[in-house]
Amino acid sequence: MTSSSLTSSAAATETADSAIGDETVYKREPQPWHGAFAKPAKEFPPTDLEVLAGRIPEGLQGTFYQNGTGRLERGGQPVGHWFDGDGAILRVQLSAAGAKATYRYVQTTGYKAESKADRFLFGNYGMRSPGPLWKHMLGLFNGTTIKNSANTSVLALEDKLLALWEAGNPHSLDLETLETIGMESLGWLKPTQPFSAHPLRDPISGEIYSIGVNSLCELSIYRCDASGGLIKQQAIALKNIPLVHSFVIAGPYLVFLVSPVKVNPLPLLLNQLAYADAVKWDPNQGTRIIVVARESLEIVSDSYADPWFQWHYGNGCTEADGSIRLDYARFDDFTHINEVLREVPSGRMKTQAYGRLWQLRLDPKTGRVLSHECVVERDCEFPQVPDSKVGQPWEQTYVLMHREGVKTGEDWFGAVGRFDYKTQQLTQADLGTGIYGSEPLHVADGQTAENASEGWLLMVVYNSVDSRSELWIFEAKGLGEPVCRLALPGVIPIGFHGTWQSS
Ligand SMILES: [Fe+2]
Structure with missing residues (x-):
């Protein structure tokens, strides 16, 4: 720049x-977007929301949940990285009669202890352990070195809401009150065993797939029933790669694009570096492509391609010829996007990283890349597809984008896009000056199939003009102006990931 x-x-x-x-x-x-992060968010009890514009669509009845970092400082000290903030959940219940929202912090052990002490007591992704070395070393054995922040995503089960964090057990919450029940083992997770923030639910069987990378750089793959009970698990050695944030279902396969991010364990063990500083981009061996059979969890192919980095996928499927097709938000490397995310809490961005939507086609039997192309040139992230299309052929991927001419690091995301693979057209909606977006969550139209629209995109935005967070509802197909804007009672820091539970 x-x-x-x-x-x-x-x-x-x-x-x-x-x-x-x-x-x-x-x-x-x-910059103005930093108003969303500048102060710790305040919890609010169930509150009726004011409709600022439009109306809640008739077919949109259910509950929206989103997880994110509610606070990025403690006792005047800022966190080291956006990923270090304490998890807080926004719940918005929508019906034609109105909307009601609740916002509560996840009462993790670390959150409660640090609230009491009013200072940081634990290490985190971007923070070294604050105590003496002996305490750090002891914590490595009993799992207390790093705070489970429960801040990344949510999974709604029939009887509980899980607040997810990539490096440990989920936390279980009451679906209605958001009261924290406690750590959740699902009946099979060992204490501190990771259960990723990006589980995927097969829309046909209802089975849930998740992953976890442990401190020995082993990727565990979990196949679970619809309640989270374990059906099968499998482990794959990642050869010093500690980071697999998400994956994709593609028909009968699971696909893992393992970017070459390697960890130097010694400085971590000795508390000389935080995790975010001990992981380094090492492009020499390229991105590893692991294709796994979804039922058996056995490896089908294991190959390498050019190096790139991604956090998030849109979707995957198999085509008529048996090939795998998937899309994801691609970065050239890990280093730059990790720095951008580190700079979020300060609001002083000095690094640029460009995420773009790419489509990859693979031969599942060999892992050979059949084609690999950028489909959305605009800087974007958080690709989304309808829940009903997960692992199945799909036509539209929705993304959070930058406004025309703006790149990551220059400003916060200020637009939403819909890429149609059939027409190869990108439709977009600019949120407007001073309005900043988050993940656009697709929600299906609850009306009967013959009357159903393409559904809606729900997005929590930060309105820096009025210093307020809002929930915006877009028609997924046409985008354009939101069909409804709801005022939230306070400022909610821009979050990570959400989910929807139909009424
Ligand atoms: Fe994520």
Whole structure:
């Protein structure tokens, strides 16, 4: 980024600074989007929401849940990375009669202890353990070194809501009150065993698939029934790669694109580096492509391709010729996007990273790449598809995007897009000046199939003009202006991932 690409108001406050890579970059004062993160969010009890514009669609009846970091500081000390914040859940119940919202922190052991002490007591993804080395070493054995922040996603089961965090057990919450019940083993998880923040539910069988990468860099794959009970599990050695954030179902397969991010364990053990600093981009061996049979969890193929990094997939399926097709948000490397995410709590972004939607076709038997192309050139993340299309052929992928001409690091996401594979067209809606978005969650139309529309996209936005968070509802097909805007009672930090449970 050059100084000429800064806005005139920002340019007045810039100072030269060094950054990763060879780019010349500049520190800036926190930008308007940072108002969403600047103060710890306050919980609110069930509250009727004011309709700011439009109306709640008739076919949209159910409950929206979203997880994210409710607070990014403690006792005046900022966290080290966006991923370090304490999890807090937003629940919005929608019906034609109105909307009611609740917001509560997940009462993790770490959250309660740090609330009492009013200072950080644990290490985290971007933070070293604050105590003496002996305490850190002891914590490695009893699982107390790193705080389970329960901050990344949610999974709604029939009788409980799970607050998910990638490196440990889920937390179980009451679906209605959001009261924290406690750590959740699902009847089979060992204490501290990871259960990822990106489980996938097969829309046909109802089975849930999840993963976990342990401290020995073993990828565990879990096949569960609709209640989370374990049917089968399998482990794959990742050869010093500690990070697999998500995966995709593609017909009878699961596909893992394992980007070459390697960990240096010694500084972690000795508490010399936080996790975010001990993991390094190592592109030499490329991205490993592991195709697994969904029923047996046995490896079908194991191959390598060019190096890239991704957090999130849109979807996957098998085609008529037996090939796998999937899409995902691709970054050139891990280093830059990790820095961007580290800079979120300060609001002073100086790094750029460009996520773009790519489509990959594979031969599942060999892992050979048949085609690999960028389908959405615009900077985007959080690809989404309807729940009913998970693992099945699909035509539309929805993404959170930057406004025209804006790149990651310059501003927060301010647009939503719909890419149609059939027409190859990108439809977009600009959220407007000073409005910042989050994951666009697709919700199916609850009306009968013959009358059903393409459904809706639900998005929590931060309105920096009115210093307020809002829930926006878009028609998934046409996008355009939101069909309904609801005012939330306070400012909710922009979150990570959500889910929907129909009434
Ligand atoms: Fe994620």
